Amino acid sequence: MENPAFPNNIYNAKSDKFKVIVQFNTKVYWIIYLKVREPINNMAIPTIEIDYSDNPKKEPSLSGDLTLRPYPKQNKIYVETYGIFDKTGFNSIYDLDPNNNIITELLTKDFEYQILLAEK
Numbered sequence: 001m002e003n004p005a006f007p008n009n010i011y012n013a014k015s016d017k018f019k020v021i022v023q024f025n026t027k028v029y030w031i032i033y034l035k036v037r038e039p040i041n042n043m044a045i046p047t048i049e050i051d052y053s054d055n056p057k058k059e060p061s062l063s064g065d066l067t068l069r070p071y072p073k074q075n076k077i078y079v080e081t082y083g084i085f086d087k088t089g090f091n092s093i094y095d096l097d098p099n100n101n102i103i104t105e106l107l108t109k110d111f112e113y114q115i116l117l118a119e120k
Helices: 083-088 102-119
Strands: 017-023 029-035 047-053 066-071 076-081 093-095
Touching: 047 083, 047 102, 066 102, 076 083, 076 102, 083 102, 093 102
Parallel strands: none
Antiparallel strands: 017 029, 029 047, 047 066, 066 076, 076 093
16 A cells, blocks of 8 residues: 555645555555545535556546545535446435544445455
């Protein structure tokens, strides 16, 4: 696993991507990256995208295989899944509740699912 190149404050960037690579086995990598959609003064929560890949050097695509897109003003998080992540059974919209830790729950479910697949 590579160390993430996250700055101390992600809001210092405008629409830049910061990525980290997680290796599950010799053929399965996740390229996890953040997209900051809005300027600093809006303080938007960045979108989390995950690309499923057999190549750790792959550049992230325009849209990840799993996308978690928070919208605090609507109190919602939108989830888009493709390929392997379709099998995780996510809904497309969740309530964004700080007491609920939904983003942590979704990512944990994804990691557990990937680990189960990698161990087969």
